[in-house]
Structure formats: structure tokens, C-alpha cells
Amino acid sequence: MTILDILSKEHALFHKIIARIDAATSRDEPTARLEIERALLVLLPALARHEAIEMEVFKRPSRAEGPETAKIAATIASQHKEILALHRDILEILRLGGKYDFSRLKSLTAELCQKLRGHFYMEESRLWPRRRAALPAARRRAVGQRAGQNVADLEREISRNWDLVSDYVKSA
Ligand SMILES: [Fe+2]
Numbered sequence: 089m090t091i092l093d094i095l096s097k098e099h100a101l102f103h104k105i106i107a108r109i110d111a112a113t114s115r116d117e118p119t120a121r122l123e124i125e126r127a128l129l130v131l132l133p134a135l136a137r138h139e140a141i142e143m144e145v146f147k148r149p150s151r152a153e154g155p156e157t158a159k160i161a162a163t164i165a166s167q168h169k170e171i172l173a174l175h176r177d178i179l180e181i182l183r184l185g186g187k188y189d190f191s192r193l194k195s196l197t198a199e200l201c202q203k204l205r206g207h208f209y210m211e212e213s214r215l216w217p218r219r220r221a222a223l224p225a226a227r228r229r230a231v232g233q234r235a236g237q238n239v240a241d242l243e244r245e246i247s248r249n250w251d252l253v254s255d256y257v258k259s260a
């Protein structure tokens with residue numbers, strides 16, 4: 089599996105979590121809170137690891153890669169900043185230990201999910217095909233192993249947390 093296959097597999101797992109968050113928003117408030125909080129606690133750290141790997145793999149494009157690639161890379165970089173800012177705002181709310189305005193968490197989370205969908209699509213369809221050839225093999229190998237471990241950890245986290253949520257909701 090190449091590093092891009094691994095990152096794309098991780099996007100698919102993030103989509104799975106986002107779908108779970110979407111489904112949770114229409115539930116009653118206590119269930120929605122529990123599901124969204126738990127989904128965020130899986131999503132946010134995995135997302136931070138994912139974006140760190142991307143920034144490590146995709147250094148700034150060279151001039152030879154052309155102006156269009158530079159433009160797309162700049163858009164992706166600014167999306168990373170927006171996602172990071174939302175990530176911080178959501179973490180601040182979660183640190184309040186349940187004493188927060190749930191509608192605020194819900195709207196920030198919805199904004200994050202919407203941005204992530206567009207961001208993943210843009211990376212996969214516009215950035216990665218252009219930059220595939222520019223990734224040095226040594227860097228791909230070095231980062232690939234860590235990225236593979238991240239995906240395995242995320243898969244484990246998802247199945248562990250999903251079961252916990254379902255058990256809680258069934259017994260509540
Ligand atoms: Fe990204």
C-alpha cells in the first residue's frame with residue numbers, strides 16, 4: 089500500500105465517523121451528546137495525526153510543479169488552518185466537562201464535518217494526483233510505516249468506541 093492509499097483509507101474511516109455524527113444529530117439530546125462527544129474523541133486525535141503526516145509528506149511544491157499545483161497546495165494549506173482552528177474551538181468546549189451549550193458544540197461539529205468532506209475530496213481529486221510523482225521515495229517509506237500504524241489504531245478505536253456507545257444507548 090502506498091502512503092496515498094493509507095491516507096485515503098483514513099479518509100474513508102473519517103467519513104464513517106462523520107456519518108455517525110450526522111445520524112446522531114437527529115437523536116434526543118442526551119443520546120446525541122454522548123454519540124457526538126464520543127465520535128469527536130475518536131475523530132479529533134486521529135485527524136491531528138493524519139494532518140501532521142500530510143504536512144510531513146507534502147512539503148511545499150517546487151516551481152517545476154507549476155502554478156496550478158502551487159495554487160491547489162495553498163488552498164489545502166489554508167483549509168488545514170481552518171480545520172485546526174475549529175478543532176481547537178471544539179476541544180475547548182469538550183474540556184468544560186459536559187457543562188456547555190450543546191447547540192454550540194453541534195454547530196461547530198457540523199461546520200467541521202462539512203469542511204472535512206470538501207477538504208478530503210479536494211485532496212484526493214485535485215492535490216494528490218498532481219503531487220504523486222513529486223513525493224520522494226525515501227520520505228514515502230519513512231512516513232508510510234507510521235501512517236499505516238495510525239490507520240490500524242483508528243480502526244481499533246472506532247470498533248471499540250462504537251460498541252461502547254451502542255451498549256450504553258441500549259441499556260439507557
Ligand atoms: Fe488534509
Ligand SMILES: [Fe+2]
Pocket residue numbers: 095099138142208211
Ligand atoms: Fe487528508
